[in-house]
Amino acid sequence: MTDDIFEKKKTKNRDIRKYAKAGVALLVIIFLLLTGISSVVIAKEGEYKVVRQFGDIVKIHETPGLKFKVPFVQEVSTLSKKKMVYDVEEKEITTLDKKRMIIDNYAVWSIEDPERMIANARTVIGAEARMGEFIFSIVRSELGKMDFSEIINEEESSRGVLNDEITSKVNEYLARDNYGIVVDDVRIKRSDLPESNEAAVFNQMITDREKIAQQYLSEGEADKSRIRAEVDREVQEMLSTARANAEKIRSEGEQQAAAVYNESFSKDPEFYRLYRTLESYETTIDGETTIILPQDSPYTDLLQGYIE
Structure with missing residues (x-):
């Protein structure tokens, strides 16, 4: 009976030692995995990986890829390379x-x-x-x-x-x-603008704009008057020139007409006198004119149509 109990305890101790060894091996494997993982640094595009050891910078990775550090001693921080x-x-x-x-x-x-x-x-x-x-x-x-x-x-x-x-x-x-x-x-x-002086500045801006607008209006009125005066002057000059040209043409025409009359009337002075007499009738006689002439006046004979 005693031997059976001793044998059971011996078997139990062997199992404990076996499980303990397995646990230690598992812990070692986990530790190695954690150590391997913690020693790997993944640097991405567009970032800096800053490696520090006891607070001091020992390495800065500027290119993307897998990088390595000393696990549990060195630590890594990230800075952006982008704008x-x-x-x-x-x-x-x-x-x-x-x-x-x-x-x-x-x-x-x-x-x-x-x-x-x-x-x-x-x-x-x-x-x-x-x-x-x-x-x-x-x-x-x-x-x-x-x-x-x-x-x-x-x-x-x-x-x-x-x-x-x-x-x-x-x-x-x-x-x-x-x-x-x-x-x-x-x-x-x-x-x-600060709220304290916003209204005052806006009012000043309105006043300034009104002054500028009034200045534009005044300048516009001045330009209008100047342009109108220039146009009126040009029109008067054109009318004066036209009148002078008309008078010149009329004078030349009258001269030519007088020359034609002189040439024509010089060929028959009696006809010219008759023509001038008839023209005088148009001037002196109208529908209300009363003329008293002697019976033997040549003028009476002409009016009565007795022309020898």
């Missing part, structure tokens, strides 16, 4: 003509050197904060050189050139301080 949009916090500025405005900007930027970016800005949020400070400083300086109307007037505004200048200066500041980032574009997306 990012940073919405700059809106702030108030003062224009050259002492108008207050609220300016809202955005910037398109990307990480050019992740190691320098981490060394000087630490994080993406830190890089955007420094970039936002530079943008606001430059925007405030540049718009402070412009009048309010020049900024809001789209036809006269030089925002395109201004945006390029702001972008260039921001990149100069970022390169100077080695932030490892580059700004592709800075744009003013909104420019508003």
Whole structure:
């Protein structure tokens, strides 16, 4: 009986040792799998993989593919290589003509050197904060050189050139301080008035537009009067020329007619005298004319048709 019990305990101990060995082997396999998995880094297109060891950067993977690190010692973080949009916090500025405005900007930027970016800005949020400070400083300086109307007037505004200048200066500041980032574009997306002086500025704008409209009307009336005077003068000149030409033509015609009359009447003076007498009748005699003539007057004979 004692031997049976001893034999059972011996068998049980062998089973325990066997299971223990199997468990240890399983744990080793799991540990090896976890170690292998944790040592693999998958770098995707459009991102940086930053490998740190005890907080220090030891490697930056810039190309896509499978990469490796020391498991449980090194850790990996990801930074984007793509262009990012940073919405700059809106702030108030003062224009050259002492108008207050609220300016809202955005910037398109990307990480050019992740190691320098981490060394000087630490994080993406830190890089955007420094970039936002530079943008606001430059925007405030540049718009402070412009009048309010020049900024809001789209036809006269030089925002395109201004945006390029702001972008260039921001990149100069970022390169100077080695932030490892580059700004592709800075744009003013909104420019508003503070509520406190919005109504006053709008009223001033209405007044200015009314002055401009009145100036246009005055200039239009002046041009109208000038054009009308010029046209009237040209018409009078044309009429004077036409009258002079008509008088000249009439005079020439009368001269030619007189020459023809003289030539014709010189051939028969008696007929000419008769013709002139008959013309005088048209002038001196009408339906109410009374003429008293002697019986033996030649004029009476002519009227009565007695012509010898």
